[in-house]
Amino acid sequence: MMHIGTARTALFNWLYARHTGGKFLLRIEDTDRERSTAEAVQVIFDGLKWLGLEADEAPVFQAGRADRHRAAVDQMLARGSAYRDYMTPEELEAERELARAEGRVIRSPWRDLSPNDAPDRPFVVRLKAPLDGETVIDDQVKGEVRFQNQNLDDLILLRTDGTPTYNLAVVVDDHEMGVTHVIRGDDHLNNAARQTLIYQGLGWAAPVWAHLPLIHGPDGAKLSKRHGAQAVSEFDAMGYLPEAMRNYLAKLGWGHGDDEIFSDEQAIAWFDIKDVVSAPARLDWDKLNHLNNHYIRLAEPARLAGLVVDIHKSRDLKVREAALPVLERTIPLVRDGAKTMLELADATVFVLKHRPLELPEKVQGLLTEETRGRLSRLRDRLADEADWAVPALEQSIRGFAEAEGVGIGKFGPALRGVLSGGSPAPDLAGTLVSLGKDESLGRLNDALSDGA
Numbered sequence: 001m002m003h004i005g006t007a008r009t010a011l012f013n014w015l016y017a018r019h020t021g022g023k024f025l026l027r028i029e030d031t032d033r034e035r036s037t038a039e040a041v042q043v044i045f046d047g048l049k050w051l052g053l054e055a056d057e058a059p060v061f062q063a064g065r066a067d068r069h070r071a072a073v074d075q076m077l078a079r080g081s082a083y084r085d086y087m088t089p090e091e092l093e094a095e096r097e098l099a100r101a102e103g104r105v106i107r108s109p110w111r112d113l114s115p116n117d118a119p120d121r122p123f124v125v126r127l128k129a130p131l132d133g134e135t136v137i138d139d140q141v142k143g144e145v146r147f148q149n150q151n152l153d154d155l156i157l158l159r160t161d162g163t164p165t166y167n168l169a170v171v172v173d174d175h176e177m178g179v180t181h182v183i184r185g186d187d188h189l190n191n192a193a194r195q196t197l198i199y200q201g202l203g204w205a206a207p208v209w210a211h212l213p214l215i216h217g218p219d220g221a222k223l224s225k226r227h228g229a230q231a232v233s234e235f236d237a238m239g240y241l242p243e244a245m246r247n248y249l250a251k252l253g254w255g256h257g258d259d260e261i262f263s264d265e266q267a268i269a270w271f272d273i274k275d276v277v278s279a280p281a282r283l284d285w286d287k288l289n290h291l292n293n294h295y296i297r298l299a300e301p302a303r304l305a306g307l308v309v310d311i312h313k314s315r316d317l318k319v320r321e322a323a324l325p326v327l328e329r330t331i332p333l334v335r336d337g338a339k340t341m342l343e344l345a346d347a348t349v350f351v352l353k354h355r356p357l358e359l360p361e362k363v364q365g366l367l368t369e370e371t372r373g374r375l376s377r378l379r380d381r382l383a384d385e386a387d388w389a390v391p392a393l394e395q396s397i398r399g400f401a402e403a404e405g406v407g408i409g410k411f412g413p414a415l416r417g418v419l420s421g422g423s424p425a426p427d428l429a430g431t432l433v434s435l436g437k438d439e440s441l442g443r444l445n446d447a448l449s450d451g452a
Helices: 004-020 038-051 062-079 089-102 166-176 186-202 232-237 242-251 264-270 285-298 301-314 323-337 341-346 361-366 369-383 390-404 412-420 428-435 437-448
Strands: 082-085 124-127 134-139 143-148 156-158 181-185 208-212
Touching (some): 004 038, 004 242, 004 264, 038 232, 062 082, 062 156, 062 166, 062 186, 134 208, 186 208, 242 264, 242 285, 301 341, 323 341, 361 412, 369 390, 369 412, 369 437, 390 428, 412 428, 412 437, 428 437
Antiparallel strands (some): 082 124, 124 156, 134 143
């Protein structure tokens, strides 16, 4: 899954790159071959595409650069900033137990032994970290963060099979890709210290660091399954629009004054990584729903109709080609109350029903003899209506009620039920316009016929 926190991180990188005139780069960190499946990689591509965050260059696959990573380690060995560690698994476990007992990090005896004494057995290559002093991270979000070097272990750079580890690979790749700013989650803050030591060991300048706070649930606890959706794909499936997600995610830890709703262009113009707050952001479903409703109301009906069709098909509801224009004219009449695309789809079910409609008992109960007579007269009046638009139909229905000497409530519920088949629908005039004249009169005729 592409976690919502990862999506927010990608968005902040994208915004900062656009704001500064830089490049937004994508690297697939697939050194863990067991976890890095083609399906897992595709999830990343799909998530970024859905969010509208296109990289400026072709993606780099880290696993394909292993030779370059090993070459960097050779440089470190030559500089004396790395060493070969020949500890056996048993010796390593003994050192680990001793280090734990003494309250220190692991230090291999091979750190200070001559390579000339190396035995003929497998080895790892470790960073030769400094034993004293501090490593200081000037973080754009966290501020100055200090790490005592005595607490930073000699981390492994190359495993016994010669494969590079994560911390080495990202340093080499960031340097060679020209990465100037690393913006990521603050669960990587400790890695920044270790990676800084690798940069120093290679004689390279470290990038600018910015570590983002985590996203918490509404209750302030770390976001988990009990809070609902966590993955980008889940928000998509729940009916949120990507532009709403971009706006909402931008507000999680960053903001521009009191502005709640803003365009991508405004976000790019305003965004600065230094303005990100260091406290964890909280997921707020009400705010997300409000934003999503705003963007649903702004979106082109043709685009929404296509998305609604996909939702209906996923629910095994057959949608004919001719339904698209019907949905397009219906959506502007029903979308104001829709917080998600799923709710919008629910609000359009009534126009997709096929005649003759199976009316629920509640609707049938409204069709008394008096109401049938009244709907029959209303049908004749509507058949003569030349202007099939909401204002004209509203006026026609009001005029009919006055002529009958009753309120609309005397026949409105029955009319709505007959037209919608008991499904949610807009006001009477909106429902008539959504269905169109022929379909509306046809549904009325079906309901008023002797077999209804």
